Structures are given as C-alpha cells and as structure tokens.
Amino acid sequence: MAEELLRLRVADDEGIFALRQAGRHVAAAVRLDLQDQVRVATALSEIGRELAAHAGTVAVAFLLDRRPAPRLLVEMEYAPARDARRPKEGDAAAARLMDLLEETGTEARRTVRLAKALPADVADVAGATLADLRARLGRLQPATALEELRTQNAELVEALEDVRRQREELRRLNTELEETNQGVMALYNELSSELEETNRGVVALYAELEEKSDQLREAGEAKNRFWANISHELRTPVHGVIGLTRLLLDPAAEPLTEEQRHQVSLVAGASDTLLSLVNELLDMAKAEQGRLAPRRTFVEVSSMLRQLADLMTPMAEQSGVRLRFDAAEAGALILVTDEVMLTRILRNLVANGLKFTDEGEVRLTTRRTPDHLEFAVADTGVGIPPGEQERVFEEFYQVPGGRPGGTGLGLTYSRRLAHALGGDLSLESEVGAGTTVTLRLPAYRSLAELGLTHVLVADAHDAGRGVLRDVLGDVAERVSEAGDPQTVRDLAAAADPPELILLGSGVSPADAVGGPDGPPPGTAVVLIAPSDAAVSDETRPERVDAVLDQAQLAPVMLADAVARARARRTARTP
Numbered sequence: 001m002a003e004e005l006l007r008l009r010v011a012d013d014e015g016i017f018a019l020r021q022a023g024r025h026v027a028a029a030v031r032l033d034l035q036d037q038v039r040v041a042t043a044l045s046e047i048g049r050e051l052a053a054h055a056g057t058v059a060v061a062f063l064l065d066r067r068p069a070p071r072l073l074v075e076m077e078y079a080p081a082r083d084a085r086r087p088k089e090g091d092a093a094a095a096r097l098m099d100l101l102e103e104t105g106t107e108a109r110r111t112v113r114l115a116k117a118l119p120a121d122v123a124d125v126a127g128a129t130l131a132d133l134r135a136r137l138g139r140l141q142p143a144t145a146l147e148e149l150r151t152q153n154a155e156l157v158e159a160l161e162d163v164r165r166q167r168e169e170l171r172r173l174n175t176e177l178e179e180t181n182q183g184v185m186a187l188y189n190e191l192s193s194e195l196e197e198t199n200r201g202v203v204a205l206y207a208e209l210e211e212k213s214d215q216l217r218e219a220g221e222a223k224n225r226f227w228a229n230i231s232h233e234l235r236t237p238v239h240g241v242i243g244l245t246r247l248l249l250d251p252a253a254e255p256l257t258e259e260q261r262h263q264v265s266l267v268a269g270a271s272d273t274l275l276s277l278v279n280e281l282l283d284m285a286k287a288e289q290g291r292l293a294p295r296r297t298f299v300e301v302s303s304m305l306r307q308l309a310d311l312m313t314p315m316a317e318q319s320g321v322r323l324r325f326d327a328a329e330a331g332a333l334i335l336v337t338d339e340v341m342l343t344r345i346l347r348n349l350v351a352n353g354l355k356f357t358d359e360g361e362v363r364l365t366t367r368r369t370p371d372h373l374e375f376a377v378a379d380t381g382v383g384i385p386p387g388e389q390e391r392v393f394e395e396f397y398q399v400p401g402g403r404p405g406g407t408g409l410g411l412t413y414s415r416r417l418a419h420a421l422g423g424d425l426s427l428e429s430e431v432g433a434g435t436t437v438t439l440r441l442p443a444y445r446s447l448a449e450l451g452l453t454h455v456l457v458a459d460a461h462d463a464g465r466g467v468l469r470d471v472l473g474d475v476a477e478r479v480s481e482a483g484d485p486q487t488v489r490d491l492a493a494a495a496d497p498p499e500l501i502l503l504g505s506g507v508s509p510a511d512a513v514g515g516p517d518g519p520p521p522g523t524a525v526v527l528i529a530p531s532d533a534a535v536s537d538e539t540r541p542e543r544v545d546a547v548l549d550q551a552q553l554a555p556v557m558l559a560d561a562v563a564r565a566r567a568r569r570t571a572r573t574p
Contacts, residue, residue, distance in 0.1 A: 002064060003064045004063055005026055005029070006022060006026055007059070007061045008022060010051075010052050015048075016049050016052060019060060020041045020042075020045040022062070023041040024040065026040075026062045026072065027041070031118065031119050031121065032116065032118065040098070043114060044074060044114070047091070048076065049090065050087050050089065051076055051112065054087065057078070058077070058078045059078070060074065060075070060077075061074070062074055070117070070120065071100075071117050072115065073114075073115050074113070074114045074115070075112075076114075077110070078110060078112075094114060098114045098115060098116055100114060238275045241271045242275065245267050249268065294421055295338050296337055296552075297337075299334070299337055300334070301334065301335055301373075308350070309325050311347065316354055316362065319355075319357070320359070321358075322361035322362070323361070324361055324362070324363045325363075326365040335373060335441065337421050338420075341417045342421065344414075345414045345417050345439055346439070349375075349414060349437050350364060352377075352437070353435070356381040357382075357434070360379070360380030360434070361379070361380060363377070363378050363379075369443070371443055372442065372443050373443050374441075375438070375439040377438075378435070379435055380433070381434050382432065383430050383431040383433055384429040384435055389428075392411050393411050393425075394412065395412050422442050424439075425440075426440070442563065442564075442567070445559060446555070447472065447475040447555055447562070450563065452472075452475055452499070452562075454476070454479075454497075455472060455479050455480070455498055456482060456492070457469060457472070457479060457504070458487075459503075459505055459507060460504075460507055461483075461504075461505065461506060464504045464506070465481050468502050468504055471558055480498060482507070483507075484507065485507055485512035488507065488512040489513075497519065497520050499522065500525075501519060501525045502526050503525065503527045503528060504528045505550070509541040509544050513541075513544070522569065524545050524546075524566050524568075525545050526545065526546050526547070526548060526561045526565050527546070528550050528553060530550050531549055531550060545565035546562070548561040
C-alpha cells in the first residue's frame with residue numbers, strides 16, 4: 001500500500017509555483033538525482049497548470065509506493081468542468097519526463113497519476129525516517145514567482161552547462177574515433193587480404209575433407225552391407241553342414257569307424273565355430289549401424305556361470321589347461337541384462353585365455369564393487385606387449401609374432417557387446433606372466449536401494465495406476481497419480497516436482513512429457529510400453545529416458561529401468 005508524503009491544493013499561479021517547488025523537494029527527499037528532480041518538477045507544473053485552468057482546483061498527493069518496485073507516485077484529483085474538454089498539450093511532455101502517465105475516474109471526479117521509478121535503497125526509508133521526511137516536507141514555504149524564476153534559471157543554466165560538457169566530450173570522442181577508424185581501416189585492409197587467401201585454402205581443405213568423409217561413410221556402409229550379406233549367405237550352407245554331421249553322428253544312422261566318427265566330429269566342431277563367427281560378424285554389422293539392442297532379463301549369475309563352465313570345460317581339457325570359476329560371490333549376485341550377449345562375451349574371453357595359454361590356468365572371477373559388477377578372466381599365458389594392449393581391440397588386428405589362428409574380431413566384438421549392455425571391457429597384461437580382461441557392468445540395485453522420494457504414476461485407467469503402485473510398494477516416500485497428460489504436466493511444473501515419472505498405457509509421452517514445457521531436467525521418465533508397441537531404448541521418444549516392456553513389469557525389472565533412466569538423465573543434465 002502506498003504511503004503518503006505530502007498533500008496540497010493548487011488553484012492559481014502561486015499554487016503552480018508551490019507545486020513545482022514541492023515536486024522538486026519531494027524528488028530530492030526520495031533520493032532522485034538532480035536531473036530527475038527537474039523532470040518531476042517540470043512534469044507537475046505542466047499538468048498542474050492545465051488542470052487548474054480547466055477545473056479551478058486540483059488536489060495533489062505525493063505517495064511513496066514500494067511494490068512491486070519503489071516509485072514516487074503523484075495523484076492529481078480534479079472535478080472536470082462541464083461542457084469543456086481538458087486540454088492535454090502538457091500530457092505529451094509529461095509522458096516523456098515520467099515513467100507513467102494515466103488518467104482514471106468518472107465524469108464527476110477524475111485522477112491523473114504520474115510515477116517515477118526510485119533507487120532500490122528507498123525501500124530502507126521507513127519508521128522514524130519516513131516521519132521525519134513528512135515533517136520536513138510539511139514545513140515547505142510556497143516560493144514567490146521571482147524565487148521560482150531564479151530556481152528555474154539556475155536549473156536551465158545547469159542544464160546548458162551539462163549540454164556544453166557533453167558536446168565537448170562528444171567532440172573529443174569523435175576525434176579519437178576518427179583516428180581509431182583510420183587505424184582500423186588500415187588493419188582491416190591488411191587482414192582482409194590475408195583472410196581472403198586463408199579462406200581459399202580453407203574452402204579447398206573443407207571440400208577435400210567432405211570428399212574424404214563421403215568416401216569413409218560409403219566405405220563403412222559398404223563394409224556393413226558386406227558383413228550383413230556375407231553373414232546371411234554363409235549361414236545357410238553352414239547350417240547344412242551342421243545338419244549333415246549330426247545325421248552322420250546319429251546313433252540311428254549307419255555305423256562309422258572310429259576314425260570316420262573322429263573326422264566327422266572335427267567337421268561338426270569346425271562348423272559350429274564357423275557359425276559362431278558368422279553370427280558375430282552379423283552382430284558386428286548391427287552394432288556398426290546402432291541396431292544391436294539387448295533384450296534385458298533377470299539373470300541368475302551362478303546358473304549362467306555353471307552353464308558356461310559346462311560349455312568351456314571340454315575345450316580346456318583338450319588344451320591341457322585348468323579352467324577355474326572362482327564364483328564365491330556369484331550366489332549372492334543378481335543382474336538384469338541380456339544373458340545371451342553376456343554369455344558370448346565371457347565365452348570369447350575364456351576361449352581367448354585357453355587359446356593363448358600353454359600351461360597353468362584360466363580363472364574367471366566375479367566380484368561386486370559399489371558401482372559395478374565385474375567379471376575378470378585371467379590367464380597365465382604369453383601376455384601382450386604394452387604397445388599392443390589397446391590395439392588388440394581393433395577389428396581384425398592380431399599381435400605381430402603371436403600365435404596364429406583366429407580372426408582378430410573376438411575382443412572387438414566383446415567390447416561392442418559390453419558397450420551395448422551399458423558396460424565396458426578393459427585389459428591388463430604382462431609379457432610372459434599372462435593377461436587379465438575385465439568386463440564391468442552396472443551393478444543392480446533394488447527399488448529400496450534407489451532411495452526414491454517423489455514418484456508420479458500416470459495411467460489412463462485406475463487399475464493401471466494401481467498396478468504401478470503395487471510394483472513400487474512402499475519404497476517411495478511419496479507417490480502421486482495422474483490419469484491424463486495435462487495432469488502430468490501440472491504436477492511436473494509444481495513447486496515439488498516428481499523425481500521419477502512412470503508412464504503407463506493411455507498416456508501419450510509426447511503430450512505428457514514432450515516439448516519445451518516438459519518435466520524439469522532432473523526428472524527421469526520411464527515408459528511402460530505394451531509388448532506389441534515395438535518401442536525400445538533405441539526408439540524411445542525424445543524425453544523418455546528408459547523403456548520397460550509391460551510384460552516384464554516387476555520390481556526387479558522396474559528397478560533396472562529406473563537406474564538406466566537416472567543414468568541417462570544425469571548424463572544429459574548439465
């Protein structure tokens with residue numbers, strides 16, 4: 001609410017002088033500078049003269065208005081004369097001098113308001129200070145016409161002197177600017193010629209780089225097409241060979257000699273190896289194109305390792321190397337990942353260890369760190385020189401002078417699978433002492449371990465929201481519900497937005513979380529998609545951070561989806 005500073009009435013020329021004087025003093029009292037004091041006084045005298053001539057008497061109130069920002073407010077109330085329009089020649093001048101000029105009221109009583117913004121420290125004027133200010137303003141004595149004329153002359157002289165100083169400063173600046181411009185033009189001409197020459201070189205280089213990029217892109221696409229085509233072409237005859245060997249080795253078939261059975265078994269083993277290589281080539285082509293999508297499921301680590309041991313033990317016995325699975329922690333470990341991809345990685349690593357180890361052992365160890373689940377495959381083989389340890393992850397690369405055999409794709413393929421699973425593959429080796437390859441995957445955390453605070457479940461059906469609440473259980477401190485996209489947006493824009501949004505059926509992601517007015521950057525979004533919707537993490541909508549198949553909706557799988565969504569949101573939030 002505005003606080004009154006001074007009130008007076010204006011009815012004649014003497015009143016106009018008093019109004020101008022009061023305006024100047026009030027402006028000074030509320031800490032306006034000299035130029036703004038003159039502006040306020042001039043605007044009030046212009047408007048006051050017109051209103052007094054039109055209405056006879058004008059009631060003027062000076063107010064201190066603190067909200068929303070401090071300002072000096074002057075209200076000039078008058079009764080309009082009948083059958084006469086108020087002249088408004090002074091309004092244009094006053095509007096240029098003040099920050100606000102408006103007129104309101106009825107035909108019987110109207111009010112002209114003028115306002116001027118004040119310095120921020122005026123907000124400190126209160127209490128005793130404000131009372132003293134009112135007292136000082138109340139003691140003002142009306143100035144005579146001669147005194148007011150002297151004051152105006154002094155203001156005019158000061159304004160003219162200020163204009164003269166500004167003109168001299170402008171003349172000096174123009175001289176300096178002209179000298180600077182001459183130097184700039186000379187430098188510009190020199191730089192222009194150099195820049196033109198440089199641009200010609202840059203354009204030529206850019207054209208060459210663009211041509212090379214096109215060639216590399218075409219080569220990459222041709223390589224992917226070749227891998228995909230050759231893989232598809234090779235699988236048919238390889239399947240045929242495998243089928244024939246199985247028929248020959250079938251106990252119901254005609255008996256074979258021991259040597260024939262041995263030879264056919266070798267053919268069968270080679271065919272299985274070739275099929276595995278063809279599948280790896282096909283997966284490599286998919287990975288190059290970003291189409292290698294994992295199918296995440298709940299994995300019992302101990303069971304998976306037992307199956308891997310059964311698969312790899314015959315190969316270890318054939319090579320005369322001990323194969324050990326140090327899985328003491330495996331029984332307590334759970335994981336949500338693509339079991340087929342994980343098995344392929346570990347099988348490749350164990351097979352590499354057995355291939356390059358003449359004596360000793362190959363050991364697979366599992367352990368959990370605070371952030372990762374690690375599978376370490378260590379062998380006592382020949383080792384890899386330091387300069388070659390990163391190059392072994394390149395396609396088709398083999399260590400010079402190393403043991404022949406293989407294609408040079410095993411580690412490359414394994415690392416790409418690891419990346420597809422959200423993890424990484426690293427290698428440590430010492431020549432003559434052996435090699436350790438470590439697969440690190442994100443550690444699984446249950447819903448209770450995620451520390452959920454505010455979760456918003458959105459589904460068009462009451463039953464759907466009930467299912468989502470049941471899956472969450474009591475792990476979240478607070479759970480909100482929404483049945484339509486607009487409610488999702490309203491709750492996401494509230495003062496306490498959810499940290500996690502679960503989008504169920506019937507709620508469009510584009511309408512609920514899409515667009516620039518979507519959820520805050522720190523809010524993770526998980527889409528519960530129907531199995532027939534063909535939505536995955538790779539094809540999800542822009543603002544969705546993770547996708548969970550509705551058929552897999554369970555606490556374990558939901559915890560994995562929430563962890564993936566949080567990780568993606570953290571990576572994308574500055």
